[in-house]
Amino acid sequence: MKFSVLGPAGTFADAAAKAYLTTQPDSDIVFDYHPTFDQVYQAVSGDNIGLLPLENQLDGYVSATLQRLQSADVTEIGEITIPVNFGLVANVADLKQIKQIYVQFKTEGQCQKLLSSLPQAQIVTTSSNMVSLEKFQSGEPGSAAIIPQSQMAVLKQPLMLDKVADQDDNSTRFIIFKSRPANLEALSSQALSDTHFKAPLFVTPSFNDQPGTLYEILGYFAKQQLNLVTLMSLPVKTQLGVYSFYLEVSGTRDQQEVLFTTLRQMASKYRVHPLGYYAV
Numbered sequence: 001m002k003f004s005v006l007g008p009a010g011t012f013a014d015a016a017a018k019a020y021l022t023t024q025p026d027s028d029i030v031f032d033y034h035p036t037f038d039q040v041y042q043a044v045s046g047d048n049i050g051l052l053p054l055e056n057q058l059d060g061y062v063s064a065t066l067q068r069l070q071s072a073d074v075t076e077i078g079e080i081t082i083p084v085n086f087g088l089v090a091n092v093a094d095l096k097q098i099k100q101i102y103v104q105f106k107t108e109g110q111c112q113k114l115l116s117s118l119p120q121a122q123i124v125t126t127s128s129n130m131v132s133l134e135k136f137q138s139g140e141p142g143s144a145a146i147i148p149q150s151q152m153a154v155l156k157q158p159l160m161l162d163k164v165a166d167q168d169d170n171s172t173r174f175i176i177f178k179s180r181p182a183n184l185e186a187l188s189s190q191a192l193s194d195t196h197f198k199a200p201l202f203v204t205p206s207f208n209d210q211p212g213t214l215y216e217i218l219g220y221f222a223k224q225q226l227n228l229v230t231l232m233s234l235p236v237k238t239q240l241g242v243y244s245f246y247l248e249v250s251g252t253r254d255q256q257e258v259l260f261t262t263l264r265q266m267a268s269k270y271r272v273h274p275l276g277y278y279a280v
């Protein structure tokens with residue numbers, strides 16, 4: 001089976017994919033690296049799986065992933081959260097001499113303290129932390145990069161700073177998905193491999209410019225003691241000011257029936273786009 005992840009090898013996505021596999025029964029996995037998340041997403045087909053970042057503790061949701069899930073026909077089969085920290089490497093001796101610094105787009109929001117202390121440095125945004133390292137290694141004098149802390153041990157540069165994230169306690173949550181569409185019927189009869197589940201989904205009201213729409217949606221879950229752990233609103237894009245809601249329900253195996261009965265009821269009133277039902 002092919003496992004598509006953000007590369008080159010050494011990204012946090014790569015580390016997360018490997019951590020996820022330790023929780024799974026042994027299977028023949030071939031890693032398939034791509035330099036952008038878009039390419040990772042495009043690469044997943046058939047029985048193969050892929051991994052995308054969903055949420056970072058310091059910088060919040062990964063908008064590109066959520067937008068993709070909103071319209072994509074995928075089934076999430078699991079999630080994994082790993083600790084995240086970064087190092088800084090530069091080919092100059094002093095921070096003040098840095099002219100340009102390569103930083104992955106989601107990393108930027110996690111290293112604000114360091115970056116705001118480098119007002120003279122131009123930030124060059126990259127698609128992956130290991131692409132930042134590659135660009136730095138072929139870069140001109142005055143270059144720097146923020147890279148995964150794990151890479152610091154194998155590098156030797158004039159200036160190296162460890163743990164430059166805004167806070168040491170930092171983590172990113174990733175989802176693992178297949179390319180086939182999730183549907184309520186198939187998910188409702190799926191056996192869970194553990195006691196606790198997560199069920200992510202989008203709910204889109206046909207008209208939400210009236211009092212109480214969100215209140216009503218939340219009421220379906222509250223009435224059945226179903227625990228919502230995430231709520232986000234995303235524009236539907238066809239019209240300004242119209243939103244769909246991304247929700248994650250969490251619970252225990254004995255709630256499977258009530259969960260899917262509730263979702264079917266909701267589906268008679270709203271557009272319900274299930275994304276998965278998996279063990280956590």
Ligand SMILES: O=C(O)C(=O)C[C@]1(C(=O)O)C=C[C@@H](O)C=C1
Pocket residue numbers: 006010011012013014053056062084104106107127128129130148172
């Ligand atoms: O570039 C990487 O190393 C990644 O795995 C990507 C990614 C992300 O986009 O969220 C993963 C973890 C960190 O939050 C920073 C970057």
